[in-house]
Amino acid sequence: MQRAAAGVLRAARGLLYERHGEPVAVVQLKDIEVAQLGDTDVHVKMLAAPVNPADINMIQGTYAILSPLPAVGGNEGVGEVLEVGSRVAALKPGDWVIPAISGLGTWRTQGVFPERMLLKVPSDIPVLCAATLSVNPCTAYRMLADFETLAPGDSVIQNAANSGVGQAVIQIAKASGIKTINVVRDRPDLPKLVERLMALGADHVVTEEMLRKPEMKDIFKSIPKPRLALNCVGGKSTTEMLRHLQPRGTMVTYGGMAKQPVMVPAQGNGPIEAEHRTQRLLWALPSLSPQSAFIFRDVRLRGFWMTQWRKDHEQDQQSVATMMDALCQLIRGGHLTTPACTQVPFQDYKEALEAAMKPFTSSKQILLL
Ligand SMILES: NC(=O)c1ccc[n+]([C@@H]2O[C@H](COP(=O)([O-])OP(=O)(O)OC[C@H]3O[C@@H](n4cnc5c(N)ncnc54)[C@H](OP(=O)(O)O)[C@@H]3O)[C@@H](O)[C@H]2O)c1
Numbered sequence: 001m002q003r004a005a006a007g008v009l010r011a012a013r014g015l016l017y018e019r020h021g022e023p024v025a026v027v028q029l030k031d032i033e034v035a036q037l038g039d040t041d042v043h044v045k046m047l048a049a050p051v052n053p054a055d056i057n058m059i060q061g062t063y064a065i066l067s068p069l070p071a072v073g074g075n076e077g078v079g080e081v082l083e084v085g086s087r088v089a090a091l092k093p094g095d096w097v098i099p100a101i102s103g104l105g106t107w108r109t110q111g112v113f114p115e116r117m118l119l120k121v122p123s124d125i126p127v128l129c130a131a132t133l134s135v136n137p138c139t140a141y142r143m144l145a146d147f148e149t150l151a152p153g154d155s156v157i158q159n160a161a162n163s164g165v166g167q168a169v170i171q172i173a174k175a176s177g178i179k180t181i182n183v184v185r186d187r188p189d190l191p192k193l194v195e196r197l198m199a200l201g202a203d204h205v206v207t208e209e210m211l212r213k214p215e216m217k218d219i220f221k222s223i224p225k226p227r228l229a230l231n232c233v234g235g236k237s238t239t240e241m242l243r244h245l246q247p248r249g250t251m252v253t254y255g256g257m258a259k260q261p262v263m264v265p266a267q268g269n270g271p272i273e274a275e276h277r278t279q280r281l282l283w284a285l286p287s288l289s290p291q292s293a294f295i296f297r298d299v300r301l302r303g304f305w306m307t308q309w310r311k312d313h314e315q316d317q318q319s320v321a322t323m324m325d326a327l328c329q330l331i332r333g334g335h336l337t338t339p340a341c342t343q344v345p346f347q348d349y350k351e352a353l354e355a356a357m358k359p360f361t362s363s364k365q366i367l368l369l
């Protein structure tokens with residue numbers, strides 16, 4: 001094993017892929033080189049890194065941005081600074097850092113990264129919270145803050161509510177007095193999942209099928225209809241969720257887990273509308289009518305991508321710091337916890353990749369590096 005001038009270990013292992021394809025087939029644990037430390041570089045020992053859907057899509061070659069090949073997988077994680085270049089002022093050995101940008105390649109034991117690609121985080125928060133902080137909680141925080149002005153007592157509806165983002169939405173909303181209506185897919189152990197999300201602070205948990213049932217109106221006896229809907233699924237789940245949004249409300253799409261387009265009733269003559277009309281006749285419940293989203297309710301459809309937000313705010317470090325401080329305060333106060341997770345030893349990475357791609361896993365796979 002080589003030693004650097006400063007006496008720091010220089011051999012590393014990483015999860016490398018040389019071509020795009022199914023993750024289990026193309027990702028391999030290999031020895032990788034650690035670059036020489038330049039003046040503005042930081043040598044980091046990685047501690048833990050999750051497997052997120054975007055990591056999987058990047059390996060498959062289907063994500064909006066792709067790393068040049070060969071690439072080390074992973075976009076999120078936390079590491080400890082081992083040494084810094086002579087012109088690095090804001091970081092020192094022992095500090096914890098997380099990626100400030102996408103594409104860092106966090107599934108490795110150590111690496112040398114330019115300082116501008118890293119963000120310091122306090123080391124008094126749990127390591128697994130830090131490892132999963134830069135993507136999902138930030139996305140949840142921004143979507144709750146940037147699209148509608150929500151006050152305590154207002155409500156938000158979201159699908160894939162048991163996802164990493166969904167769990168963060170529930171907790172951040174709860175801490176702000178905002179009510180959440182949480183949509184999940186039906187599954188054999190649904191009561192257990194409902195209990196878990198309620199324990200996190202969810203106000204209501206419903207299945208995708210329940211979105212079309214008359215019982216939904218009972219929810220809106222105690223809380224107002226949502227002004228904000230957060231969509232991570234697409235297809236029918238999204239169309240059904242949209243019908244509960246207030247007129248002039250906003251739906252933010254940030255994921256497409258069902259790999260189906262977002263369909264929005266325009267006026268009442270599409271196939272989905274026809275199906276809704278049948279239900280309306282059957283149940284005679286105007287509140288469940290399609291209320292054609294675009295023309296009669298003027299809903300706003302928006303999109304959000306954390307990567308783009310970071311690019312747009314590269315010169316606005318104050319906004320980044322305000323967000324990170326707020327999230328770390330929530331973590332310290334016990335209001336924002338590590339997502340439900342499975343800790344996986346690095347060498348068992350194939351199990352983590354497989355589990356991350358299975359439906360109903362309900363557990364973020366976190367590689368221990
Ligand atoms: N735009 C952004 O900036 C941004 C940031 C973060 C994440 N995301 C995206 O948000 C999504 C969730 O990410 P995450 O890390 O929170 O995910 P995660 O923790 O791995 O959870 C995945 C979620 O997707 C659901 N799901 C999977 N396949 C589905 C399907 N066919 N239909 C409906 N639901 C399905 C799962 O539900 P089950 O339990 O029912 O399988 C689970 O709730 C991903 O698409 C990710 O790329 C986007």
